[in-house]
Amino acid sequence: MVTHYLRRCALLGLCSLALLGCSQTPSPSLYQQLGAEEGITQIVDGLLFEIEHDDRIVHHFADTDIPRFRRLLAEQLCELSGGPCQYSGGTMQESHRGFNISLADYDALVEGLIKVMQRQGIGISAQNQLLGLLAPMYSDISYR
Ligand code: HEM
Secondary structure, three states, X not given: OHHHHHHHHHHHHHHHHHHHHHHOOOOOOHHHHOOHHHHHHHHHHHHHXXXXXXXXXXXXXXXXXHXXXXXXXXXXXXHHOOOOOOOOOOOHHHHOOOOOEOHHHHHHHHHHHHHHXXXXXXXXXXXXXXXXXXXXXXXXXXXX
16 A cells, blocks of 8 residues: 555656656756856946945945956856856855945845846846845855
C-alpha cells in the first residue's frame, strides 16, 4: 500500500516535471535582458549619475574611488545576472563598514536604479529579477 502510494507520488512528480519541461519556453538569461556588458555599463553609469544628483545619499560617496566602484559594481551585476564575470571586490559587509547605511539610503539607491532601468527600456520582469537578487544584500549593507 505504502509502496503503491510512493510510486504514485513519484509518478506524479515525474509527470509534473515533464509538464514543466514542456511548458517552459527558453528565456534569455537576465544578463542578456539587461543588455549584456554594454547594457550593464550603461546601468552603472546611469546609477552613478543618479547618485551624484541625489542629496539624500551623495555624501556617502564623498571619499569613494569612483572608477573602482564603477568597475566593481559592473562586475557584480554581471556575475549576479548570470554573465561571464567574476566579482573581485570586497564582501558587502566589508565594503559598507562605517557608512551606517539606513533603509532610506538603500531605498534611495534602488529608486535611482529603477529610474535608470526604466530609461533604458529594460523589461519589468528583468528589473524585478535584478531587484530580487539585490534585496537579500540589504542586511549585509545596512548599519555597518
Ligand atoms: C543594491 C545594493 C548595493 C550594492 C549591490 C552595492 C554594491 C557595492 C559594491 C560592489 C561596492 C564596491 C566594493 C569594493 O570597493 O570592494 C560598493 C561600495 C560602496 N557602496 Fe554600495 N552597494 C549597494 C548599496 C549601497 C547603498 C544603499 C549605499 C549608500 C547609499 C552604498 C554606498 C557605497 C559606498 C559609499 C561604497 C564605497 C565604499 C568606499 O569608498 O570604500 N551602497 N557597493
